[in-house]
Amino acid sequence: MDTMLGLYRKDELRNQYDPWGEAWPDAIMKAVVLLSSDRGHNLSVAEAADEVGLSRSHFSTLFKRTVGESFIDFQSSIKLHKAEHMLADTLMSVNEISDQLSMVDAGYFSKWFKRCTGLTPSQYRSVRHRDSTTDEKRGLQRHDQQQAQAE
DSSP, X not given: OHHHHHHXXXXXXXXXXXXXXXXXXXXXXXXXXXXXXXXGGGOOHHHHHHHHTOOHHHHHHHHHHHHSSOHHHHHHHHHHHHHHHHHHHOOOOHHHHHHXXXXXXXXXXXXXXXXXXXXXXXXXXXXXXXXXXXXXXXXXXXXXXXXXXHO
């Protein structure tokens, strides 16, 4: 079962990060899986290269050529995606999210998040909440209209 879950996860990552469907080298796929895991937040380029069995230099070059961005930029993108998800879909505090993402502290996380998105974590959460509430209202209105048409 773990193998099936692992294969599913690899396919999911390929679909998310490889829009042309080209096969990635195994070392890069392993690195992307590592980055997507909980321990990927603190992984340095040298540690990732060591994990996949390549020199740091060769790994960095291959990663950039394959993925289209540097290891650090890609790592930051994944961290931002996780932060957005946690802010939008959980009730975790900014402190808890900061800890989950292995950030220095909540203040640093908030500044980093604002630099990346243009919104503070609270503003982002508020906008997402407002958008989801609007979507829910639209869905209810459509449902009411369909019921009225059916009658």
